[in-house]
Amino acid sequence: QQQVKQSPQSLIVQKGGISIINCAYENTAFDYFPWYQQFPGKGPALLIAIRPDVSEKKEGRFTISFNKSAKQFSLHIMDSQPGDSATYFCAASYSNYQLIWGAGTKLIIKP
Amino acid sequence: DADVTQTPRNRITKTGKRIMLECSQTKGHDRMYWYRQDPGLGLRLIYYSFDVKDINKGEISDGYSVSRQAQAKFSLSLESAIPNQTALYFCATSDFTGGYNEQFFGPGTRLTVL
Numbered sequence: 266q267q268q269v270k271q272s273p274q275s276l277i278v279q280k281g282g283i284s285i286i287n288c289a290y291e292n293t294a295f296d297y298f299p300w301y302q303q304f305p306g307k308g309p310a311l312l313i314a315i316r317p318d319v320s321e322k323k324e325g326r327f328t329i330s331f332n333k334s335a336k337q338f339s340l341h342i343m344d345s346q347p348g349d350s351a352t353y354f355c356a357a358s359y360s361n362y363q364l365i366w367g368a369g370t371k372l373i374i375k376p
Numbered sequence: 377d378a379d380v381t382q383t384p385r386n387r388i389t390k391t392g393k394r395i396m397l398e399c400s401q402t403k404g405h406d407r408m409y410w411y412r413q414d415p416g417l418g419l420r421l422i423y424y425s426f427d428v429k430d431i432n433k434g435e436i437s438d439g440y441s442v443s444r445q446a447q448a449k450f451s452l453s454l455e456s457a458i459p460n461q462t463a464l465y466f467c468a469t470s471d472f473t474g475g476y477n478e479q480f481f482g483p484g485t486r487l488t489v490l
Contacts, residue, residue: 308466308481354418358477368418
């Protein structure tokens with residue numbers, strides 16, 4: 266019940282396309298859902314996060330869509346650029362407890 | 377200067393050796409974490425500390441120990457390293473501000489156990 270399942274494991278998208286990464290969870294007590302971005306040789310860094318009281322949050326080309334009834338959330342990257350090539354992790358937590366992490370998605374944007 | 381630093385950045389050692397990885401932070405955060413990252417497995421929590429006197433085991437603590445020497449310092453030890461501990465290790469910090477648990481990561485330590 267503590268797991269966060271992330272898919273796909275890897276994704277190749279053409280420049281200018283839309284990248285979509287999905288995550289699913291079981292624990293309905295989760296109340297914070299962040300996405301982290303990791304470039305090679307670096308630690309992960311927070312990209313965007315959402316609370317379950319909203320269904321969507323947008324920051325620039327990055328959007329989180331949240332479906333509380335389905336217990337799923339996804340990251341959409343619009344107009345994907347080669348600089349977006351990175352590994353993306355979803356995560357979840359409740360009551361400010363520690364984060365439960367997805368397994369990661371390696372995204373490659375082809376020029 | 378980096379807010380979260382880790383030393384060493386790379387380490388090659390032999391089976392059975394004791395290894396210490398160090399983490400320092402200048403963010404003033406109370407909470408610190410140690411993770412290991414393996415391809416296809418994501419980030420797995422080894423230990424976490426919510427303040428100097430509070431240390432907790434994470435998902436994969438066996439074979440590891442930690443020490444929280446001060447608010448700013450959190451060390452991870454492998455008492456007797458084994459090859460399957462070869463991984464990328466990250467330290468992270470966080471502060472419960474406004475109800476969010478944003479974690480800030482160091483640059484990582486790549487550890488190879490031969």
